[in-house]
Amino acid sequence: MDISKEISIDVNLVRRLIAEQFPEWVGFSVRPVKFSGWDNRTFHLGDDMTVRLPSAARYSQQAESEYLWLPKLAPLLPLPISTPLALSVPSETFPWHWSVCKWIEGESATVENIADLRQFATALAQFLVAFQKIDTTGGPVAGPRNLYRGGSLTVYDGEVRKAVAVLGSEIDVEAVIAVWEVALAAKWRNPPVWFHGDVSAGNLLVKDGRLSAVIDFGCFGVGDPACDLSIAWTLFEGESREAFRIALCADEATWARGRGWTLWKALIKLAKHSPVNLFEEARSLKQIIDDILADHKLRG
Numbered sequence: 099m100d101i102s103k104e105i106s107i108d109v110n111l112v113r114r115l116i117a118e119q120f121p122e123w124v125g126f127s128v129r130p131v132k133f134s135g136w137d138n139r140t141f142h143l144g145d146d147m148t149v150r151l152p153s154a155a156r157y158s159q160q161a162e163s164e165y166l167w168l169p170k171l172a173p174l175l176p177l178p179i180s181t182p183l184a185l186s187v188p189s190e191t192f193p194w195h196w197s198v199c200k201w202i203e204g205e206s207a208t209v210e211n212i213a214d215l216r217q218f219a220t221a222l223a224q225f226l227v228a229f230q231k232i233d234t235t236g237g238p239v240a241g242p243r244n245l246y247r248g249g250s251l252t253v254y255d256g257e258v259r260k261a262v263a264v265l266g267s268e269i270d271v272e273a274v275i276a277v278w279e280v281a282l283a284a285k286w287r288n289p290p291v292w293f294h295g296d297v298s299a300g301n302l303l304v305k306d307g308r309l310s311a312v313i314d315f316g317c318f319g320v321g322d323p324a325c326d327l328s329i330a331w332t333l334f335e336g337e338s339r340e341a342f343r344i345a346l347c348a349d350e351a352t353w354a355r356g357r358g359w360t361l362w363k364a365l366i367k368l369a370k371h372s373p374v375n376l377f378e379e380a381r382s383l384k385q386i387i388d389d390i391l392a393d394h395k396l397r398g
Contacts, residue, residue, distance in 0.1 A: 105192065107139040112149050119186045120198065123147070133206055133300055137316050143198060147183065151196040158194035159243040160316035161185060165197055167237070168315055171292070174232050177225050178202055178311040202311045204303025207333065213307025215338040221309040222302065223345035226326055230291035237292065237320035247295035248321025251282055251355060254362045261369035268373065269387060274361065277394045281358025284351035286322035293323040299333050327356025328363065331389050339393075350397065357390050364390070 105111065112128045126144035137157040138150040152158045165185040172179050181200040188194055205211055212218045240249030258278055262271055294301075295317025303311040317325075327348065330339045343353060368383040 107151055107153065109141065111192070112141050112143075112151070115151075115186065115189075115192055115196070116143070116149070118189060118191055120184060123198070137296075138314070142201065146201050148199045148201050149196065150199060151192065152194050155194070156242065156245070157316060161195040161197040163238050163243065163318070164315055165195075167318070171229075171232060174228070175225065175312075176228050177221075177309065180313045180315055202303060202313060204305045204310045207299040207302040207304050207309070209333070211304050211307065215334065216341045218304075218309050219334050219338040219342035220345045222297070222312075222329065223342050225309070225312060226294070226297070226323070226346060229294065230323055232292050234290050234292060234320040237290070239290070239319055240321045244295050244317040244319050247317045247325045248290070248293050248319045248323070250285075250322075251358045251362070255282065257366050258362050261365040264369040265365070269365075269368075269384075270391060273391045273394075274365070274387065277357055277361055277390060280394065281354050281361070284354040284358075286324065286352070286355065290320040291323050292318070292320055293326050294318050295325055297326045297329045299329070302329075302333075322352075322355065324352050324355035325359045327353065328360040330356060331360045331386050331393070335389065353397070354394075357394060360386065361390050 109128050109130065113124075116126070116128070117124045123143060126147070127142070128149070129142045131140045131142055131148065137153060137160065139153055140151075141149045143149050150161065152160060161182075162185065164180065165182040168180055168182055172181055180202070182197045183200055184198040186192075186196045207218070209215065238244065240246050246253045255278075262269070262274055265271075294312065294315060296314060297312075301312060301314040302309060303313060305311075327346075330342050334342050348356065364383045364386045368380060368387070371380040371383075
């Protein structure tokens with residue numbers, strides 16, 4: 099269920115919730131952030147905090163997991179990450195856990211505000227490598243909580259084939275299926291490692307042209323890190339993509355699964371636009387798919 103259809107997630111609700119559960123912050127201003135995200139609705143609380151509320155039941159366990167793990171992981175990472183300060187309890191006002199987090203300064207990453215895309219790609223890869231090296235004992239595994247990030251791509255096989263059928267001649271069906279089946283066959287056979295689960299431009303912060311922080315760990319967990327490779331095709335290209343791959347030390351099987359994760363998301367989003375029109379998002383999604391096909395052809 100999408101809670102926004104039942105409850106208006108807005109400034110007034112946040113003020114009510116703060117007064118109900120954290121009265122020590124009742125005098126702080128509340129205002130929407132510029133880019134709120136999809137899984138959670140985010141609001142500024144004063145100058146140094148944010149409030150994050152899940153937008154639907156399928157995201158409702160994320161706040162608890164972040165509150166438990168992120169303070170333990172943060173000291174072991176080379177860049178700042180989201181830091182939960184408080185966790186609510188479900189109430190009649192709002193039925194799920196929500197959190198108050200420390201605000202991190204920075205802008206969402208774009209090609210325009212990054213000074214050196216190749217350096218940025220390398221810095222991100224180094225962050226992910228450091229993350230993967232942290233002890234995983236007791237870490238959350240793939241499942242409904244994190245939309246099966248870190249698990250097997252087979253979970254999304256039906257969605258991919260349905261999207262391909264919808265798109266038909268609007269894509270190169272034979273090439274797309276070939277890339278997808280290679281990704282399915284490239285199994286993860288190593289011990290589980292930590293992964294972020296949603297490494298997108300909106301979750302990477304930029305300050306003075308450089309990567310300054312990584313936020314929104316709602317889909318994180320331990321398992322196969324290939325889901326973190328999608329940024330290679332959604333933000334990077336050419337030299338920066340190659341710099342990311344080299345610094346990440348990704349083997350061919352992991353890179354193939356990374357293509358698969360990216361292809362899945364691009365296909366299901368593009369299928370919503372079918373017949374494909376001239377919307378900017380549709381053009382961008384087709385370019386991502388074309389880049390994935392070209393990468394597959396190049397690497398075999």
